[in-house]
Every structure is written in C-alpha cells, then in structure tokens.
Amino acid sequence: MAEHLSAHYAIGLTGGIGSGKSTVADLFEAQGIVVIDTDAIAHQLTAPDGLAIAAIGQQFGASAIAANGAMDRQWMRELVFSDGTAKRKLEQILHPLIRQQCEHLAAMATTPYVIFAVPLLVESGNWRGRVDRILVVDCKEETQINRVMKRNNLNQEQVQAIMRAQASREQRLAAADDIIVNETDLNSVKMQVQTLHLQYLTLASAANNKSDA
Structure with a gap:
C-alpha cells in the first residue's frame, strides 16, 4: 500500500x-x-500561528482571519457551505498539512x-x-x-x-x-x-x- x-x-x-x-x-x-484525531489536527493548523493560517489569509483574504489570529470558523463555515470551489480551495490547503501531521504522529507512536x-x-x-x-x-x-x-x-x-x-x-x-x-x-x-x-x-x-x- x-x-x-x-x-x-x-x-x-x-x-x-x-x-x-x-x-x-x-x-x-x-x-x-495512540489515537490520531484529524479534527484536532485541523484545529491546531487553523489556530493562531497555526501552519495553515498564512495560506488561508493569502487565499481568502483578511476576512478569513479572526481578530485573535485564528481562522474565523463561522465565516469560513458559511462560505464553504455555499461555495464548493471555496471548500475545495480550503481542502487543498489543509489536507496535505493534516496528512503530514498524521504521518509524523504515527511515526512517533510505539503502540502495536x-x-x-x-x-x-x-x-x-x-x-x-x-x-x-x-x-x-x-x-x-x-x-x-x-x-x-x-x-x-x-x-x-x-x-x-x-x-x-x-x-x-x-x-x-x-x-x-x-x-x-x-x-x-x-x-x-x-x-x-x-x-x-x-x-x-x-x-x-x-x-x-x-x-x-
């Protein structure tokens, strides 16, 4: 595989x-x-100073970033719910980073x-x-x-x-x-x-x- x-x-x-x-x-x-939670990883990536924040701001503009520096979840949720293209663009940013983090955490795991x-x-x-x-x-x-x-x-x-x-x-x-x-x-x-x-x-x-x- x-x-x-x-x-x-x-x-x-x-x-x-x-x-x-x-x-x-x-x-x-x-x-x-070891349980690796992709939702938790996505939250970390879109938190203040998260690895996805710069790319999200670049792709979607300042409106996508809340005052605390995190992704504005409510704004983004409303956008991707109504716009399939925006949803795909967000996924193109997040999915490779989520996969990378999954691989990193799995590599550190010592469980069977x-x-x-x-x-x-x-x-x-x-x-x-x-x-x-x-x-x-x-x-x-x-x-x-x-x-x-x-x-x-x-x-x-x-x-x-x-x-x-x-x-x-x-x-x-x-x-x-x-x-x-x-x-x-x-x-x-x-x-x-x-x-x-x-x-x-x-x-x-x-x-x-x-x-x-």
Whole structure:
C-alpha cells in the first residue's frame, strides 16, 4: 500500500455526527492505543500561528482571519457551505498539512497499532488505501438527531442538514470492516471496544511478523 500513513497496523475510525466517535476513541486510548484525531489536527493548523493560517489569509483574504489570529470558523463555515470551489480551495490547503501531521504522529507512536479518527473518512474517498481496516461507530439516525439536539442545542432541521452533508448511514456501513453499535449503554460499547482491541492486536502481530519475514 503506497499510500499507507503508518508503519504500524492502522485503523480508520469514523461515524456520523452524534454517533459517539469520541467516546470510542477515548476507550481505545484507555487501552493504551495512540489515537490520531484529524479534527484536532485541523484545529491546531487553523489556530493562531497555526501552519495553515498564512495560506488561508493569502487565499481568502483578511476576512478569513479572526481578530485573535485564528481562522474565523463561522465565516469560513458559511462560505464553504455555499461555495464548493471555496471548500475545495480550503481542502487543498489543509489536507496535505493534516496528512503530514498524521504521518509524523504515527511515526512517533510505539503502540502495536494506531487509530486515525477521521469524521469524514468515507466522504474523502482516499482513506481506504491509507489504513488496514475501517471501523464505523453506528447508531440509528433518530438517536443521532436526539443526541446532537441535546448536545449542541440545535433544532431537528439543523441537525438533519448537517447529516445530509455527510455520507449516509448506509454508505458508512458499506465501507466498514468493523462496526461498533452505540445505541444503548456505555458498558456495551466498552465490551465491543475490548473485543476489537484484542482482534487488532492479533492482526497487528500477524502483519508485523509478515513484514519481518
């Protein structure tokens, strides 16, 4: 796999808004596994003095930069939501930098496998070649809507608009090698994470033995 981002066995973790990706990522971290969060990297890149700020200011003008020197997220969100060309230009700035940072963090990892947490993994279309397996956190769409309404103080129409901009539940499940169902209680999710963790340790060990042979 020429595109593989890591010398380690690699898992791509994704799920729709409100599915519980962060909870699952935290549970894998509790097992001692390195989780590389592309959303967190994007926030660092667009924070004051972030590596993407100069290019964003150059491409989009002073309006794109807030008074504190960070990217003006609200301004940019409104722009890319209505302008596909602007969205592509922002991605052309951010994606190579995110990839570079992912490679750097993965190279420093000392765990048997690493997890890349990628909210829009299915939408991006190029993560399949970068990881060994794709893990999807899944729940019913009504569960997603209720969680996000409660968490983000949004109404149902606003949440559904966000969901329409993402891959559908069916598209995510079709891309999945593994699925964690996050519908009921945390204990159920913990047990599923534990089962997959043991499976990934076995797969990582087999992959390492093969590469050493």
